[in-house]
Amino acid sequence: MFKPKLMLVFILAITLIFSVVGCSNQTTTKSDSEPAQASENGYSNPGSLVSAEELKDLIDDGKVKVLDARDGKNKLLGGFIPTAIDIDRNATSVEVNGVKGMLPNKENFEELMGSLGITEKDTIVVYDEANNLWASRIWWALKVYGHKDVKLLNGGRDAWKAAGYETGKAAEVATSTYKAKEANENLFATLDSVKESFNNKNLLVLDTRSEDEWKEGRIPGAVWIEWTNTINQDGTFKSVDDLKTIYEEKGVTSDKEAIMPYCKSAVRAAHTLFVLQELLGYDSIKNYDGSWLEYSVSGEQIEK
Structure with missing residues (x-):
């Protein structure tokens, strides 16, 4: 007479065991997915x-042109990522109307890219070993002249070495014909653009220089956030949450009509433009091409 009860207990026990096992499997599956997230x-x-x-x-598949933007002295020892093309990191900076460090014109830019064997259809990856500082400048120049597919190596050459990959000599290149688009004025600011910010709170000037430079003199009303604040110790870019905190705490928000980073010659500012535009998705980020080299001799007011 007790067999039905025993059978019921047995069924309940089996059900409980499978229920526990099922939860365990679900937990394992969730845990396994966490690293991907x-x-x-x-x-x-x-x-x-x-x-x-x-x-x-990309290199193994032959689908990329790699540009090495390291310091020239370091290149004397080799250490190029395989297939990398040697580019002078100052090649996208020229003197215009007495101001050094300005973007070259379209024709000169086309000549530069052609001398490196680059075409406008190439996928380009730029790297350096200075926290992507100079790589960002070259990236910005390419974007100004309409190059569609250009990327930075996160962590630079140090990341390549940390992954255990080999390095060697620079690649030999054959010249090409490069067709640039007209300069995209949405990606750079002028002295007149900066002056407009003096009477417009929706236009924000962002100083990316060192603290010493900031204290010595700055554009009136500028917000100071040194470019290095966006980089982890290993040279990679900080997370979205960290970057948002860095900028939003200083009032550098995405609702501004325009944000105009500057430094001495628009190199560090190009790095900040990359962070705000590409990583945080801000609109209307305009690198002040003339930067402090132009502003400091413009006769405009200097704030201290």
């Missing part, structure tokens, strides 16, 4: 960056 950086345009592993795949 954590690896998603959440950047507005993640395609503007590549990891060392991703670059290795």
Whole structure:
């Protein structure tokens, strides 16, 4: 007479065991997925960056032109990423009307790219070993002249070495014909643009220089956030959350009509433009091309 009860207890026990096992499997599955979720950086345009592993795949597939923007002295020792083309990191800076460090004109830019064997259809990855400082300048110049597919190596050459990949000599290149578009005025600011900010709170000037430079003199009303604040110790870019905190705490928000970063000669400012535009998705970021070299001799007021 007790067999039905025993059978019911047995069924309940089996059900309980499978229920526990099922929860355990679900937990394991969730845990397994966490690393993949954590690896998603959440950047507005993640395609503007590549990891060392991703670059290795692009090189192996023959689908990329790599530009080495390191300091020339370091290049004497070699250390080029395979297939990398040697580009003078100052090549996108010329003197215009007595102001050094300005963008070259369209024709000169086309000549530069052609001398490197680059075409406007190429996928380009630029790297350096200075926290992507000079790579960002070259990236910005390419974007100003309409190059569609250009990326930075996150972490620079140090990331490549940390991944255990080999380095060697620079690639030999054959010249090409490069066709640039007209300069995109939405990507750079002028002295007149900066002066407009004096009477317009929706136009924000962003000083990316060092604290010493900031204290010595600055554009009136500028907000100071040194460009290095956006970089982790290993040279990679900080997370979206960290970057948002850095900028929003200083009032550098995406609702501004325009944000105009500057430094001495629009190099550090180009790095900040990359962060705000590509990683945080801000609109209307305009690198002040003349930067402090132009402003400091313009006769305009200097704030201290």
